[in-house]
Amino acid sequence: MAIATAIPQSGSVECCYSTGPCHEHNFNHHIQCDACTCCRDTCDNSNCISCQKKQNTSMMPRIYESSNNTYTMCQLKRHNHADSAWILVGDTIYDATPYIRSHPGGTETILRKSGGAADCTEDLRFHSGRAQREWRKFKVGTLVACPRQSSSP
Secondary structure, three states: OOOOOOOOOOOOEEOOOOOOOOOOOOOHHEEEOOOOOOOOOOOOOOHHHHHHHHHHHHOOOOOOOOOEEEEOOOOOOOOOOOEEEEEEEEEEEEEEEHOOOOOOHHHHHHHOOHHHHOOOHHHHHHHHHHHHHHHHHEEEEEEOHHHHHHHHO
């Protein structure tokens, strides 16, 4: 599932099929890479050269080299659909995907807050102790700042 982004009428954009800015004027056959360039975020195109390079090199900031279970908001935002619904509780990320279809509040209650759209701390407290223990079994990792966001004034 590719995320649609606006393609400028002139100039260059990062293209999934090019190793640098794409100056091709026929964008019909090009997929624009929408991954954040400052963190480990990758686009949904498995053939994207830019994202493949990012995964295979150590060009990322040092905080990510030994942090296997840390994710930026850029990465978390991609998990906002029925096939992958991650929710944020404080700075902890949980995978709510297994519960989407059986959740008593319905699918939309989870999807509305997935992908980091809202902090679900109050939602966690609302649930029973048993449900809270169940949530903890599906911990994905911890939220860390994207270097782009942490350098913003």
